[in-house]
Amino acid sequence: MLRLPYISHAVCMLALTLVALAAAPAAAVDIRMGYIQWVPDRGPVLSNIIPEPEDGGLRGAELAVQDNNSTGRFLQQSYSLKTVMADSAEQAVQTLSTMMDQGIELFVLNVPATTLRTMAATAGDKVLLFNAGAKDDALRISECSPNTLHTIASYSMLTDALAQWLNSRRWNDIFLITGPTDQDIQWAEGFRRASKRFNLDIVTEKPWTFDGDLRRTASKELPLFTQGADYDAVVVADVRGDFGEYVPYNTWLPRPVIGTQGLTPVTWHRVVEAWGAAQLQSRFRDLADRGMNDLDYAGWIAVRSIGEAVTRAGSPASGDVRAYVLSDQFQLDGFKGRKLSYRSWNGQLRQPIPLVHPRALVAQTPIEGFLHPKTDLDTLGYDAPESTCRISR
């Protein structure tokens, strides 16, 4: 029987306007962007067998420049990226000023949070910065800068994703191992908060203080280290990859190891292939001759966000790009199965978080059933009421 419910046939004036925009013989537009990277040495790590690529982030941004230009040739837009891989925080900050003097207003930054704070403070309101490297929650909940958007997922988004999945598996009792670095401590703080939100119980928490070489002694040290009350899973907070790779298969109880090693929540990973991602992955591999990682994705989607805003809003000025990106109209296909947008109160890109192991996707979060009054993507990470940031005012 024919029903007539939920009728929806609204004319979208925006879309009609856009068609007109595309039809007009637009004047050629040059969109110049800057990419600045400063990655401090992470110190010696035990697990140094498979090194991380040094151009993580840059190659993603470069791919998006190609993508934007493929579209741009039909719209008389030309995108270019000026790149500096800095050797120090000071050089990164100085480079920003130099590029600003050259008239560049749009930047993708892969730098630590402390450097980002300095850059955001010196940049002022004539530029727009995309943070494609620092995951620190403070940048998104208390120290937000109106000129900064974030494309890399925060620690709390990653740990919420992991906790949702643990909850859905009913693996509630957790043995948490925390490394010594500032990043490890932030990751673990995120996980502690997530465990409260998603009803997990951290039955044991131990800081990692051993300094022996686990390649010789892992099988002896870790079983003893992970003895204690029964747990469903071991969660490791070892962001730089020091000892965490040696935890799986060496736990006292036969339990899965997840967190920063084993099963990990990520902004992106080369195993993501659904929703057309296979095409993005193969384009990236053709360009960089390696798999696409989370930093590459953060750089890629920052430049794609700029491209989308310039096309739809019709202006490459940083103020117009910012206004469009933070507006309700903005939506972007990020190969994650649904449209992506930015949280207008803190500039964080809302996005599903894949949970992966090195050779396959295990789950994609948010997991169905975790609800939010606005969008279930906001079940991942700090929400507006938990933050003092209101950057779009």
Added chain:
Amino acid sequence: MNKKKIKTLTLTALVSIASPLWAEMAYVSNEKDNTISVIDLDAMEVVDTIDVGQRPRGILLSKDKSTLYICASDDDTVQVMDLATRKIVDSLPSGEDPEQFALHPNDRHLYIANEDDDITTVVDVKTKEVLAQIPVGVEPEGMAVSPDGRWAVNTSETTSMLHWINTETFEIEKNIVIGQRPRHVEFSHDSKFAWASAEIGGTVHIIDVDKLEAVKVLDFKIRGVNQDKVQPVGIELTSDGRYAFVALGPSNHVAVVDAQTYEVLDYLLVGSRVWQLDLNADQSMLLTTNGVSGDISVIDVEDMKVIKSIKVGRYPWGVVIAPSS
């Protein structure tokens, strides 16, 4: 619609399904099985499964419906199957990673979207000559040729555009920006309108072909389904201009749209992640491919009801219906 009318329609539907004019077969490409499933639509069951090239996606029929063309994406070729013998008899140069394609009414010019190369390739299926390679946007996907033969339209997913290609010159004459991730274009049978789906945008854009302008943007709301999961993909239009059917992807529904008033009349629950659609010859029956659940839903068009689901291979992608040969 009043009850009396519905009863009449139901009866008509039963009669038409019980005594079809001729037997029909549906062909379904199974993307992850590298096969084509053959379904007898009288018996409503799979009667044959044919091995084809790697990652078969788009499929279409020659105008006389004797030949099936298959995009074997990972083999970088278009395969040609003779439906009488169900054998692959030939292959065509296609460019890299062909995903969807469309055949010009002249029954010779095949327009192929090459997803990894940002081009559209035009091949003469008789001479196997590549007539043109046309640069388009990033990730070309959907292809359609207007029934009057004048336009070929390609959608590019990451560029969010419809590229309007003049079929005389093989040159792009117009680019229209629509919603995020355009997937599929379907022309009305009179060639006056083109319907284009934007998967991530969640919209269907109806383009007036004379003016090359959007005249309507449809969106869809299904109660109890997250709005982000309403992702339009395949579109099928009845030849009488009455209905449009829109496959809504992971919302697991097909929208029934009044093609004159653009009113959404109903949402029909089908299998998981519905991708493509095809109507049978007398348009009494609509089949949908459901990628994740690995089956076909059969919709009775008169009654607007899903009457059957048929298990096929893994990740069924395209579907076409031809008379039994």
